[in-house]
Amino acid sequence: MEFVNVYEDGTRAQAYAKMEFPGTYYLAYRDLPEIILAHAQGRGRQAIDFGCGAGRSTRFLQKIGFDTVGVDISGDMIKIARAVDPQGDYRLMVDGDLGPFGDNSRDLVLAVFTFDNIPTGAGKVKILRELRRVLTPEGRLVMLVSAPEIYTHEWASFSTKDFPGNKNAKNGDIVRIIQTDIEDKRPVEDVICNDDAYREIFSSTGFQCIETYKPLAKESEPFAWVNETRIAPWVIYVLKKAACCCTLSHG
Secondary structure, eight states: OOOOOGGGSHHHHHHHHHOOOOHHHHHHHHTHHHHHHHHHTTSOSEEEEETOTTSHHHHHHHHTTOEEEEEESOHHHHHHHHHHOTTSEEEEOSTTOOTTSOTTOEEEEEEESGGGGOOSHHHHHHHHHHHHHHEEEEEEEEEEEEOGGGGSSOOSSEEOTTOGGGGGOOTTOEEEEEETTSSOOSOEEEEOOOHHHHHHHHHHTTEEEEEEEOOOOOTTSSSOOSSTTTSOOEEEEEEEEOSSOOOOOOO
16 A cells, blocks of 8 residues: 555544644643653754644744754645745755754754654655764754554544554554544555664664653543543653664665
8 A cells, every 4th residue: 555644634634633642632732842841952043844834843942942844745834834824934845855954954854743644764864864963972863653552452532443453553554543633544555664763763863862752641530531640742852962872774
């Protein structure tokens, strides 16, 4: 099956842009301010929101003190981001190319959900090497991805019950999930990647993982949790440049 990035679809972009990230999505963002400030505060203020979509994460970074440029491959998303935030800096990129950004020029890169939509290991490697290039020696990459478990359970904001084949998916396989919090109920296609695979890719691209977070919900939070209190739907990696960069290849 050929992978299609659903966020390059104009209708999907409009629906996604309207969402306020409740429920399961809330857990993705709840701890990010504390995590980013703990690891990146005092290292500089120049940031890239890689895969910025409609600009929500870009504006979030701006609010906590970072001079942020949002970049995305979706022209529709960039148009929405610019309309919502005319004073912001949002740029269309091609195939993960960050050529306009100089070497060692950014103190922080945030990538929220972006790597769920990169279809091959080789693609992830290529982009991570580019992100490493633009990071300062003391810079940090904060990367939020979907845990493999999100594709095999039910959630406050997602449903996978119609896709039993997800349970047999291996690294690199396409998995399907429905976002129940937006108007567009067409299935989203992501590419599954587990923790071991990510760590191998990090090592091969010259990154060291210095912290991993798996946010769980709290019963006291005002959402109708399904599995979120016992199974983490998201994984947040904090990465820094390693001393050397190996050259393993990934298909």
